[in-house]
Amino acid sequence: MDIKIQPIETSKINSVDFSNLAFGHVFTDHMFICSYANGEWKNPEIVPYGPIAFEPSARVFHYGQAVFEGMKAYKDDSDDIFLFRPDESIKRLNKSAERLAMPALPEEFFYEGLKKLLHIDTSWIKKGFGNSLYIRPFMIATEGAIAASPAKEYKFIIICSPAQSYYAGEVRVVIAEKYSRSADGGVGFAKAAGNYAAQFYPTSLAQKEGYQQVIWTDANTHEFLEEAGTMNVFFRIGDTLVTAPVNDRILDGITRKSIIQLAKDSGVTVEVRNITVTEIKEAATKGELKEIFGSGTAAVINPIKGFKHQDFTYELPELENAYATVFKEKLMNIQYNKDTDVHNWRVKV
Ligand code: COI
Numbered sequence: 001m002d003i004k005i006q007p008i009e010t011s012k013i014n015s016v017d018f019s020n021l022a023f024g025h026v027f028t029d030h031m032f033i034c035s036y037a038n039g040e041w042k043n044p045e046i047v048p049y050g051p052i053a054f055e056p057s058a059r060v061f062h063y064g065q066a067v068f069e070g071m072k073a074y075k076d077d078s079d080d081i082f083l084f085r086p087d088e089s090i091k092r093l094n095k096s097a098e099r100l101a102m103p104a105l106p107e108e109f110f111y112e113g114l115k116k117l118l119h120i121d122t123s124w125i126k127k128g129f130g131n132s133l134y135i136r137p138f139m140i141a142t143e144g145a146i147a148a149s150p151a152k153e154y155k156f157i158i159i160c161s162p163a164q165s166y167y168a169g170e171v172r173v174v175i176a177e178k179y180s181r182s183a184d185g186g187v188g189f190a191k192a193a194g195n196y197a198a199q200f201y202p203t204s205l206a207q208k209e210g211y212q213q214v215i216w217t218d219a220n221t222h223e224f225l226e227e228a229g230t231m232n233v234f235f236r237i238g239d240t241l242v243t244a245p246v247n248d249r250i251l252d253g254i255t256r257k258s259i260i261q262l263a264k265d266s267g268v269t270v271e272v273r274n275i276t277v278t279e280i281k282e283a284a285t286k287g288e289l290k291e292i293f294g295s296g297t298a299a300v301i302n303p304i305k306g307f308k309h310q311d312f313t314y315e316l317p318e319l320e321n322a323y324a325t326v327f328k329e330k331l332m333n334i335q336y337n338k339d340t341d342v343h344n345w346r347v348k349v
Contacts, residue, residue, distance in 0.1 A: 001044060001108050001109070001112045002044070003032075003044045003045065003046060003112065003113065003116050004043075004044070004045045004046070005045070005046045005116075005120070006045065006046065006047045006048065007030070007046075007048075007120070008029045008030065008048040008049075011029050011123075012029060013029070013123055013124060016162070018126055018131070018162060021162055021163060021164050022168075023134070023161075023163055023164075023165070023166050023298065024134065024136075024161050024163070025161070026161055026162060027049045027159050027160065027161050028049060028121040028124040028133070028159075028160045028161070028162070029048060029049060029120075029121055029124070030046050030047065030048060030049055030117060030120050030121055031046070031047060031048075031049045031117070031157055031158060031159045031160075032044070032045070032046050032113035032114065032116070032117045032157065032158040033045050033046075033047060033052075033155060033156070033157045033158075034109055034113065034155070034156050035142075035153070035154070035155055035156075036103050036153060036154040036155070036156070037152070037153045039103075041103070041105060041106055041109055041156070044109055044112070044113055046113075046116060046117055046120060049159060052155075052157075054142050054144075055142070055143075055144030056144075057144040057145055057146050058140070058141060058142045058143065058144055058151075059141035059142075059143060059145070059146070059150075059151040060140040060141045060142065060151075062146050062148075063141070063148060064192070064193055064194040064197070065100055065101070065102060065140070065141035065150065065151060066100075066138065066139065066140045066141065066192070066193035066194075067093065067096035067097050067100055067102065067138065067139050067190060067191055067192055067193065068093075068096075068136060068137065068138035068139070068191050068193060069089045069090075069092065069093045069096075069135075069136070069137045069138070069191060070089075070134065070135070070136060070191070070296070070297040070298055071083060071084070071086060071089050071134075071135040071137070071297060072084060072132040072133060072134055072135060072163070072297060072335070073118050073125050073132065073133040073135060073160075073349070074125070074132050074133075074335050074336050074337070075125045075126065075127045075131075076127070076336055076337035076338070077127060079122075079127070080337065080348055081118055081119075081122065081125060081348065081349050082335065082336075082337055082346050082347060082348055082349070083114075083346075083347045083349055084254070084258075084334075084335050084345055084346060084347075085254050085258070085345045085347075086110075086111070086114070086347055087347075088254045088257075089110075089137070089254065090105070090107050090110045090111070092191065092252060092254075093105060093110070093137060093139070093191070095189075095190065096190035096191045096192060097139055099187055099189075099190045099192070100187070100190065100192055101150035102139055102141065102150065102151075102154060103154060105139065105156050109156060110137065110156075113156075113158055114135065114137070114158055114349070115349045117158055117160065118133070118160075118349055119349075121133075121160060124160065124162050125162075126162065129332060129336060129338075130164055130165070130332075131162070131163075131164060132162075132163050132164075132335075133160050133161070133162055133163065134160065134161045134162070134163040134297075134298060135158060135159075135160050136158070136159050136160070136161065137156070137157070137158045138156070138157055138158075138159075138193075139154055139155070139156045139157075140154060140155055140157075141153070141154055142154055142155050163298070165299075166296075166298040166299040166300075166302070167212070167299055167302050169212075170212075170305045171212045171213055171229075171294070171302055171303070171304050171305060172210070172211045172212060172213075172304065172305050172306040172307065172308070173206070173211055173212070173213045173214060173215045173228055173229070173292075173304055173306075173307045173308075174206040174209065174211045174213075174214050174215070174307070174308050174309070175214075175215045175217060175225070175277055175307055175308065175309040176202065176214050176215065176216050176217045176222060177217070177222050177309070177310065178202075178222075179201075179202035179214070180216065180217070180218075180219035180222075181195065181198065181199060181216035181226070181227060181249075182195065182216070182219070182226075182248075182249040182250075183219040183220075183249065184219070184220075184248060184249060185248060186248065186249065188248060188249035188250060188251070189246065189247070189248050189249065189250060189251060189252060190251075191251065196230065199214070199216075199229070199230070202214055203229065209308070211308060212229075213228055213229030213294075213304075214228075214229060215227070215228045215229075215233060215307065216228070217277065218249065219249075222277070223276050223277055223278065224244065224274050224275065224276055224277075225244060225275050225276065225277060225280065226244050226249060226250050227244075227250060227251065228292075228294040228304060229294060230296055230298070230299075231253070231294030231295055231296040231299055231302065232244075232250070232251065232253040232255070232256035232294065232295050232296065233292065233293070233294050233295075233304075234256075234259065234291075234292070234293050234294075234295065234323075235275060235280060235283075235289065235291070235292050236289070236290045236291035236292075236323050237279075237283045237288050237289055237290070238288050238290070239268065239269065239290075240268075240269045240270070240271055241259075241260075241263050241268055241269070241270045241271070241323060242270075242271045242272075242273065242275050243256065243260065243270075243271075243272055243275075244272075244273075244274060244275060245272050245273065245274070253295060253296060254297065255295040255296055255297055255300065255301070255331070256295050256296075258331055258345065259295055259301070259327050259331065260272065261343060262327050262330050262331060263323070263327060265342075266326075266327075266330075268323070277309055280307075281309065281312055281314075284312075284314040289314070289316070290316070290317065290319060290322075291303065291316060291319065291322055291323055291324055292304040292307065292316060293323070293324040300328055300331065300332065301324050301327060301328040301331070302324075303316075303322065303324040303325075304316065334346055
């Protein structure tokens, strides 16, 4: 694929403090961009990261016709660059796009664009456990017309941001009783931009009460535990790891499915099944609830220190060899090329 490259004149890398990065605030020198019009994707380009002009009537601004992905690039001690399960990301991007009536992106635009971008901005990928380059591929409807129907023109763009941890500090959650993240037949499984915007207000209410995130429950009964903030959620009851099955309300998380596999490989019993608020509160009361943690590309695995539901509050115990710690390390060892990768998840670019 012929990608036109317009390099920056002067890199801004020397102005960045890589030891003190807030998630998603600093971007690399370049971005990949291509366009869809007249039924085809074209004009792949790498250009300096910066503002782009769109018609104020572009559908993305009015109807939220936008989907995205989250990935990371890692560098090992030999300066080789790796991605983690990129095939899953392109598949999910196109599944999300289909649900939002957007055109599928050919895989080569995704892979070739991303590979070239990573090599051009390679100095932004820092070595060292915990350092990574967060990759944000996204597709937006750019056609200038406010008819409430799918656009005929789109852009697919990849921007990259050097990253360390996603959550600074401890995370405690409120279990949702009123608001919902998604509903049956909705777009909860897709990485649709609006899924995240709809979380901001209920999350801000939780934050006013001193909690950082919300555990989302099903919209019908608010009894089934589904996701935590922007992450999938796992519960350790006794020594069994339990997580909800993915369905049209829950994101098919790549970190989620990798943790399930790693836990099974380690001989841990994993139950992928519906899990209720009542069950969790009972397990907590009996002292059987040992861990709750969220998983996602940005956060990797984030322990949840406590939760609140109605007037019930609970603090999780401090554990040695917590699953959250053990599986995070196993996963990162694979991602950073420090361990064998029996499932062939790591891809060198
Ligand atoms: C990710 O974990 O990559 C996500 O897409 C969540 C995002 C809100 C940071």
